[in-house]
Amino acid sequence: MEWNFLAAIGRVALRFMAAVGHLSLFTLQTVRHIFLPPFYMRIFLRQLMSIGYYSLPVVGMTALFTGMVLALQIYVGSSRFNAESAVATIVVIGLTRELAPVLSGLMIAGRVGAAIAAEIGTMRVTEQIDALVTLSTNPFKYLVAPRVLAGVITLPILVLIADIIGVSGGYLVATESLNFNASSYIKNTFDFLEARDVISGLIKSSVFGFIVTLMGCYHGFNSTGGAQGVGRATTNAVVSSFILILISDYFLTVLLLD
Amino acid sequence: MTQTPKISLKNVCKSFGSKHVLNGLSLDVMPGESLVVIGGSGTGKSVMLKCILGLITPESGEIFIDGQQVLGLPPSEREKSLRKTGMLFQYAALFDSLPVWENVSFGLMQAHGMGRKEARQKAIEKLALVGLGPEMAMKSPADLSMGMQKRVGLARAIATNPDIIFFDEPTTGLDPIMGDVIDTLIRDCTQQLGATTLTISHDMESAQRIADRIALIYKGQVVWIGPANEIETCGNPYVEQFVNGAFEGPIELDILKP
Numbered sequence: 001m002e003w004n005f006l007a008a009i010g011r012v013a014l015r016f017m018a019a020v021g022h023l024s025l026f027t028l029q030t031v032r033h034i035f036l037p038p039f040y041m042r043i044f045l046r047q048l049m050s051i052g053y054y055s056l057p058v059v060g061m062t063a064l065f066t067g068m069v070l071a072l073q074i075y076v077g078s079s080r081f082n083a084e085s086a087v088a089t090i091v092v093i094g095l096t097r098e099l100a101p102v103l104s105g106l107m108i109a110g111r112v113g114a115a116i117a118a119e120i121g122t123m124r125v126t127e128q129i130d131a132l133v134t135l136s137t138n139p140f141k142y143l144v145a146p147r148v149l150a151g152v153i154t155l156p157i158l159v160l161i162a163d164i165i166g167v168s169g170g171y172l173v174a175t176e177s178l179n180f181n182a183s184s185y186i187k188n189t190f191d192f193l194e195a196r197d198v199i200s201g202l203i204k205s206s207v208f209g210f211i212v213t214l215m216g217c218y219h220g221f222n223s224t225g226g227a228q229g230v231g232r233a234t235t236n237a238v239v240s241s242f243i244l245i246l247i248s249d250y251f252l253t254v255l256l257l258d
Numbered sequence: 259m260t261q262t263p264k265i266s267l268k269n270v271c272k273s274f275g276s277k278h279v280l281n282g283l284s285l286d287v288m289p290g291e292s293l294v295v296i297g298g299s300g301t302g303k304s305v306m307l308k309c310i311l312g313l314i315t316p317e318s319g320e321i322f323i324d325g326q327q328v329l330g331l332p333p334s335e336r337e338k339s340l341r342k343t344g345m346l347f348q349y350a351a352l353f354d355s356l357p358v359w360e361n362v363s364f365g366l367m368q369a370h371g372m373g374r375k376e377a378r379q380k381a382i383e384k385l386a387l388v389g390l391g392p393e394m395a396m397k398s399p400a401d402l403s404m405g406m407q408k409r410v411g412l413a414r415a416i417a418t419n420p421d422i423i424f425f426d427e428p429t430t431g432l433d434p435i436m437g438d439v440i441d442t443l444i445r446d447c448t449q450q451l452g453a454t455t456l457t458i459s460h461d462m463e464s465a466q467r468i469a470d471r472i473a474l475i476y477k478g479q480v481v482w483i484g485p486a487n488e489i490e491t492c493g494n495p496y497v498e499q500f501v502n503g504a505f506e507g508p509i510e511l512d513i514l515k516p
Contacts, residue, residue: 119355127351130313134345134424135414136337136369 067169120220155209
């Protein structure tokens with residue numbers, strides 16, 4: 001009985017280590033192919049549009065309402081000790097340092113990570129990836145590298161836009177329903193905002209872009225078992241992206257705090 | 259002086275877990291020859307093809323193309339060796355994100371560096387060879403019937419004028435008339451190119467239409483090989499059972515007898 005229990009733990013540990021090793025090799029291959037020619041510019045530009053431009057409505061809506069809710073909630077809290085003037089500052093710092101990158105990362109994981117996993121997974125089970133190989137085309141270079149590079153570049157741009165929209169949302173609520181003075185709200189927003197607040201958010205978002213696209217490609221690339229396998233790959237891509245975003249967010253925050 | 263085989267497999271072994279799929283398979287395909295490998299489902303036909311193409315790595319044995327050992331070649335050399343091959347997949351494996359003409363000329367653009375304008379013209383020429391008009395060029399593969407997809411797949415396989423063409427179950431999923439059309443196209447196109455072809459199939463009529471020689475695989479080994487016109491009279495018990503579709507015989511089936 002005890003022996004079976006230990007064997008089960010051992011099997012899980014071995015499977016986990018194998019998965020970590022497999023993912024590490026996949027990541028190294030991906031990074032290597034990002035820097036080595038040939039570069040598929042047309043596919044890269046298509047991915048920029050797909051990941052960046054088409055995600056704007058989702059990210060914009062998320063940022064707008066997050067900024068609005070944040071202003072309301074901080075007002076409720078700060079009014080308890082007469083610190084209403086801090087609303088603008090907390091909204092902008094909360095958004096740029098934390099909420100815009102994390103929420104954008106999660107939204108992109110749901111929209112883009114799932115789509116990448118489904119597309120590449122379908123290509124795997126319908127032998128399209130094998131067809132690429134027989135046509136002397138490296139699937140890492142053609143499928144994975146352009147998507148991951150596009151994710152790393154696009155997410156910071158999306159987050160920068162989300163910062164602006166989110167702060168505007170906070171401004172709208174503060175001035176229209178909380179009766180804040182418009183010019184003093186704007187002044188408070190920019191007086192206490194530092195470049196590193198924005199930059200740390202952009203660094204985080206770049207890492208999240210890497211995680212989301214890498215997970216989408218990894219799970220799609222290794223999907224097996226027909227339609228059910230593609231479905232599983234899509235779910236795994238989204239769930240693993242969510243978990244990795246939240247875990248890496250903590251470590252990045254610690255790293256970028258000073 | 260004996261001629262060097264175009265493709266040569268020597269004692270190739272491949273297992274998946276405890277299942278031994280290829281058991282020391284040896285096979286030679288001579289230049290300009292059309293060899294069809296027949297055999298029941300799960301006998302190792304597709305695995306053999308994937309081993310030759312480098313999609314699967316066998317545990318032991320040797321595979322030569324034009325006298326060059328291809329197992330263990332670095333990826334760039336392997337890509338070069340694949341440039342002289344074409345492949346028609348069982349379900350065509352067309353890239354559904356690309357229009358028909360880009361599918362056909364994919365190898366020309368990616369591996370041979372041809373410009374898009376010239377590649378498009380070439381694709382239309384190749385589509386004409388398989389009986390498809392220029393109006394098909396801009397269509398999406400998803401809009402085509404399986405017969406048309408196979409013809410586009412054939413056009414893609416011959417687009418780079420390869421020395422060697424592989425066909426994986428070329429008539430599977432087609433009605434008898436379309437099956438005959440595909441076989442005739444395969445015969446005509448490969449004769450025009452002077453290419454060596456290796457086809458795997460379990461369709462006896464199709465095999466006899468396109469083969470110079472036929473090999474029967476059973477349990478990962480070649481149990482008979484000979485001229486196509488001798489298959490009915492060879493007297494080999496495995497061949498007789500397979501050709502007649504008999505339940506009784508040396509071929510063991512993985513099903514319970516009624």
